[in-house]
Amino acid sequence: MDNDVFYNPTKVIFGKGTELLCGEEVAKYSDKVLLHYGGGSAERSGLLDRVRASLRAAGITVYELGGAKSNPRLDLVYEGINICRSNSIGFILAVGGGSVIDSAKTIACGTPNSDDVWDYFLGKKMAQALLPVGVILTIPGAGSESSDGMVITNEKTMAKLSYGDDRSRPVFSILNPELTYTVPAYHTAAGITDAIAHVMERYFTRTEHTDVVDRMSEAVMRGLMRSAKQAVTDPENYDARAEIMWACKIAHDGTLGMGREEDWGSHQIEHELSAKYDVSHGAGLAVVFPAWIKYVYRKSPKRFIQFAMRVFDVEYDVNDPDWTVSQGIKRFMSFLKTISMPTSLRDMGINDKSVLDELAHRCAENNGGSVGHFAVLNEADIRNVLELAY
Incomplete structure (x- = not known):
C-alpha cells in the first residue's frame, strides 16, 4: 500500500x-x-x-x-x-x-x-x-x-x-x-453502473499489497450486481434499494481507493460522450469500461484475471490466461445487458464513426494530453478505446 x-x-x-x-x-x-x-x-x-x-x-x-x-x-x-x-x-x-x-x-x-x-x-x-x-x-x-x-x-x-x-x-x-422507489429502471441501472465504475477506477491499479481494499471492492461490486436485478424487477424492495444506496456511497467516498493509485481514464473518456450527446453518465461508462479493459489489460493481466475470478467466478485457465480475462469481460457485459445498459456506441445511437477522432482529440485536449494512471492513454490510445467501444 x-x-x-x-x-x-x-x-x-x-x-x-x-x-x-x-x-x-x-x-x-x-x-x-x-x-x-x-x-x-x-x-x-x-x-x-x-x-x-x-x-x-x-x-x-x-x-x-x-x-x-x-x-x-x-x-x-x-x-x-x-x-x-x-x-x-x-x-x-x-x-x-x-x-x-x-x-x-x-x-x-x-x-x-x-x-x-x-x-x-x-x-x-x-x-x-x-x-x-x-x-x-x-x-x-x-x-x-x-x-x-x-x-x-x-x-x-x-x-x-x-x-x-x-x-x-x-x-x-x-x-x-x-x-428511490420511483426512480425509473433505466436510471436505477445507470446509477448502479456508475457506482461499479467508481469501484473499478480504484480497483485497476498498479499498487501492490492492497488485498483488504481489493476484497472490499469485490464485495461492493458483487453486491451491486446482485441487488440491481432485484431493484429493477421489484422497485419497492426496500432491502435491495438500501443495499444499493449504501454501496453507491461506499463506492465513491474514498474508502476503496485507500493506499493505492487510481486510474479514472474511463471516466474522462466518457465525459466527452455525455458532453456531446447528453447521455446518462452511467450508460456511457457501460460502453467505455469494457472497451478500456480490452485495450489495457495486457499491461498487467494478473489484476484482470483476479477481477474475472473473484467478481464473476471465472475459472483460471493456466494454459490460456487471456481466456480468463475475456470471460470476465463477457460476463460483465452480459450483466450490463440484463439491466438494459448499452454496451457499444451503436447501442447508444452513435452511428457516425467519424466522430471518434473528435471525441479522442477533445478528451486529450481537456486533460492535458493524456488520461489515466494504470495505463496512460494519449489521443491515439483514446481513439483506439473508442474504436473498441464502437
Whole structure:
C-alpha cells in the first residue's frame, strides 16, 4: 500500500423518513438556505413539501432553484451563485441525485469567492472558501453525497470537467431508500453502473499489497450486481434499494481507493460522450469500461484475471490466461445487458464513426494530453478505446 490520507467528515443519516430531519440539520449552519433540485419528480412525490415544512419549522428562510439537469450546466450554477449572493444565503441543500448535488457543490464553491467558478474546473485556481452543503439523495450512483468532487458541463464550450476539493464534501447526507422507489429502471441501472465504475477506477491499479481494499471492492461490486436485478424487477424492495444506496456511497467516498493509485481514464473518456450527446453518465461508462479493459489489460493481466475470478467466478485457465480475462469481460457485459445498459456506441445511437477522432482529440485536449494512471492513454490510445467501444 502507498502512503495515503483518508478524510470523509460527511454525517450520514440513513433510513426511513429521515428527510424530515433536514431542518434541524441545516439550522446548525445557517438560517437561510438555497433549496436546489432538478425536475418535477421531487415535487410530484411530495418530497419537496416535506422538506420545505421541515426547514420552515426550524426557522429557516427558504430560497429555491430548480431545473438541474442530467450533466449539470454551468449557466444554472451562475444563477444559483447570484441568488445566494443577493440574499446572503449561508447553506445549500441539494435534493436529488448526482447532477443536483454537483450543481449545488459548484454553487457553494462560487458564492463566497470573487473568481469565475469555471476557473476552478480549468485548473487555474482553487476556491478560497466554500459554503456548506447538505444532501437529500433520491438517485444513488454518482456518490457525490459524500465525495470531494463535482462535474459540470459548460454548454458554450461543450467541455465537461471536474473539480475536487475536500471542503466540498457535504456536511450531512440523508439517505432514505424509500425515496428511490420511483426512480425509473433505466436510471436505477445507470446509477448502479456508475457506482461499479467508481469501484473499478480504484480497483485497476498498479499498487501492490492492497488485498483488504481489493476484497472490499469485490464485495461492493458483487453486491451491486446482485441487488440491481432485484431493484429493477421489484422497485419497492426496500432491502435491495438500501443495499444499493449504501454501496453507491461506499463506492465513491474514498474508502476503496485507500493506499493505492487510481486510474479514472474511463471516466474522462466518457465525459466527452455525455458532453456531446447528453447521455446518462452511467450508460456511457457501460460502453467505455469494457472497451478500456480490452485495450489495457495486457499491461498487467494478473489484476484482470483476479477481477474475472473473484467478481464473476471465472475459472483460471493456466494454459490460456487471456481466456480468463475475456470471460470476465463477457460476463460483465452480459450483466450490463440484463439491466438494459448499452454496451457499444451503436447501442447508444452513435452511428457516425467519424466522430471518434473528435471525441479522442477533445478528451486529450481537456486533460492535458493524456488520461489515466494504470495505463496512460494519449489521443491515439483514446481513439483506439473508442474504436473498441464502437
